[in-house]
Amino acid sequence: MSKKLFNLALIFLVISLLLGNSSQPSQIIENQENPIVFQTSKTQYKKGKPLALEIINQSQKQMIFNFECPKFPFEVFKIQNGKKQAVLAENNLDCSDKKIQSLFEFKVDPLSEHTFSIENWSNQLFSNLGTFVIEKDFIVEGQTYRSESNQFQYVKRGIFSKIWNDLIYQPLFNLLILIVSFSPNLNLGIAIIILTLVLRAILHKQNKKAMIAQKKLSKIQPKLNEIRNKYKDDQQKMAQETLKIWSQEKINPLSSLTPMLVQFPILIGLFYVIQGVLNLDNQYLIYDALSHIKLQDIGTQFTSLIDLKKTNKIILPIIVASLQFTQMYMTLPKTNDKTDSTQKGIQNGMLYFMPALIAVVTATLPSGVGLYWGTSTLVGICQQYFINKEN
Secondary structure: OOHHHHHHHHHHHHHHHHHHOOOOOOOOOOOOOOOEEEEEOOOEEEOOOOOEEEEEEOOOOOEEEEOOOOOOOOEEEEEEOOEEEEEOOOOOOOOOOHHHHHHHEEEEOOOEEEEEEOOOOHHHHOOOOEEEEEEEEEEEOOEEEEEEOOOEEEEOOOHHHHHHHHHHHHHHHHHHHHHHHHOHHHEHHHHHHHHHHHHHHHOHHHHHHHHHHHHHHHHOHHHHHHHHHHOOOOHHHHHHHHHHHHHHOOOOHHHHOHHHHHHHHHHHHHHHHHHHHOOHHHHHHOOHHHOOOOHHHOEOEEOOOEEOOOEOOOHHHHHHHHHHHHHHHHHOOOOOOOOOHHHHHHHHHHHHHHHHHHHHHHHHOEHHHHHHHHHHHHHHHHHHHHHHHHO
């Protein structure tokens, strides 16, 4: 994957994380009538979006929760004509996984809250749109309390969400499932590598155009630096001379960006598909022709060291970061004594900071995503090598 595309992807992830953690928690007041309260993060959700349930401890004592894994720990009711109809869901989760264990076993400090994600059951529970409520009985110091959430709705996807799901996400999801069906022992790792190679082959021309344009821009960078230094006090003259250089060299500065914008939705879609295929609740996304493939039967062990559904905190992050460093080193313009010191500092900072950041991100995501990143970057290195050789 190219440097700019990685930057866009990481910016997208960082913004998502920031938006997901930007809200400030409200002050919790002690309530002796019912120490445990439920509240959904929103009152309306689009189909396919996971629900976050806030478990609020309104007492002065720490609450310890130890739900039975993998059973869904709450009662969900759909409200129709003023009546409650129970909705059931089950998921064959790996209860030996520490991440899954933490979902069922946790503590909530006094006057604090804990967010319980229902993403592993969301599609089963809320596939039929409407109004819902979540309830649960708790025993605190020998007394039983009935906790009930606010009512919330699941509604149809918006037009952009529907386009994304129907034209990009779901087709890619099923393409991966199709490849899995032909893989030995339904191995997900082999399927991820094959799908990544197939998509990179389809997007080869677009990638090549972007890489060649980037290479041309790198070649004229010393000239552009001279113009900036010479006309730093005359912005108009600087712009004119820059345009003149671009015209002489027959370079369109946007030519390296346009191909990336074309493939960006596909590669980001694949990023989410690999995470989605690890969630057994997404069985509903599989087309009827492939419905005989069950997500729970897909093999996620890739070599003896990597389980694709779990995070890998050492081996995979180091490999992915090393590959990214190599590709960035191959694409960055060469510096010399005349190169502006600020530009040198920026280039050196990017050369080491981006791979380090990618290593951290890879260590926090399922290994399947890291395998995709590593494979895609390796293909990008091969492409860059031949382009550098040609130029």
